[in-house]
Amino acid sequence: MPTALLLTMLGVTIVLIIVVITVRGVMVSRAGKLLAFIALFVFPGAAVFFGTTEHIERSKQTSFCLSCHIMQPYGRSLLLDDQSHIPAAHFENSRIPRDHACYTCHTNYTIYGTAKDKFRGLRHAYKYYIGHPANPIKLYEPFNNRECLHCHSGARSFEEQAAHSDPDTMKQIKSNELSCLTCHTTIHDASNLDHLKFWRPPSNDTH
Amino acid sequence: MTPIEIISRKLRIAGILVILGLIVEIISLVWNHPLSFMAFLLVGGLFLAAGMVTYVLDLVFPSAVYGEKAESK
Numbered sequence: 238m239p240t241a242l243l244l245t246m247l248g249v250t251i252v253l254i255i256v257v258i259t260v261r262g263v264m265v266s267r268a269g270k271l272l273a274f275i276a277l278f279v280f281p282g283a284a285v286f287f288g289t290t291e292h293i294e295r296s297k298q299t300s301f302c303l304s305c306h307i308m309q310p311y312g313r314s315l316l317l318d319d320q321s322h323i324p325a326a327h328f329e330n331s332r333i334p335r336d337h338a339c340y341t342c343h344t345n346y347t348i349y350g351t352a353k354d355k356f357r358g359l360r361h362a363y364k365y366y367i368g369h370p371a372n373p374i375k376l377y378e379p380f381n382n383r384e385c386l387h388c389h390s391g392a393r394s395f396e397e398q399a400a401h402s403d404p405d406t407m408k409q410i411k412s413n414e415l416s417c418l419t420c421h422t423t424i425h426d427a428s429n430l431d432h433l434k435f436w437r438p439p440s441n442d443t444h
Numbered sequence: 445m446t447p448i449e450i451i452s453r454k455l456r457i458a459g460i461l462v463i464l465g466l467i468v469e470i471i472s473l474v475w476n477h478p479l480s481f482m483a484f485l486l487v488g489g490l491f492l493a494a495g496m497v498t499y500v501l502d503l504v505f506p507s508a509v510y511g512e513k514a515e516s517k
Contacts, residue, residue: 255463277499292481
């Protein structure tokens with residue numbers, strides 16, 4: 238649901254509730270009872286559902302992830318002027334949607350993952366604002382090949398690549414026994430950014 | 445206090461709680477910040493749940509309220 242529509246729905250709900258609680262004897266008539274039920278139960282319930290959906294969708298945006306300062310070096314690493322850096326090569330060449338760059342490769346991270354991951358997300362917020370976040374940050378689990386394979390699996394450039402062509406190797410990659418990062422080692426080099434050169438996107442690029 | 449007044453009072457409390465929850469929800473949707481989701485869930489959700497539960501309890505147990513009031517009279 239678009240945010241504007243959701244905000245309109247919330248506004249209408251508030252107006253309905255004001256009508257229900259200010260008009261005397263509204264609960265006497267059947268229509269009044271129905272109106273009260275819609276205003277105080279149905280619409281707020283829908284607002285919670287659509288609001289949660291909207292917030293979860295919003296949290297998939299790259300700008301959301303990078304709004305925590307601890308994530309900013311990782312965001313900067315997407316613009317390195319070196320195509321051997323996997324995240325930069327993917328971001329700069331639009332192999333991943335730029336506005337959902339973090340989520341595309343980290344699909345099971347905090348709020349997007351299981352209930353356990355969601356609690357981790359809450360802990361991140363606590364540590365960020367009240368405690369001391371780990372520096373450098375680390376993934377809870379080794380990077381899963383699933384994140385690469387949901388795009389690359391079946392792609393000719395991947396399947397026919399010489400290093401992947403051995404059936405046993407391919408089997409190990411697809412079963413996550415052999416990590417993609419075993420060979421593709423250059424990922425977010427966040428600690429060395431000051432010594433690296435950056436790519437400057439064209440000025441008409443809004444991302 | 446008549447039964448209608450009791451219902452109206454409980455309805456007002458439920459309505460105000462739900463309105464507070466909805467206002468928090470509106471602010472959290474307009475405020476683009478990592479904490480907006482927390483505000484939505486923990487503050488807005490709490491107000492909304494409290495308002496909705498107050499209303500539903502009033503629907504489910506209205507006789508209990510009248511009974512207690514009648515006894516106190």
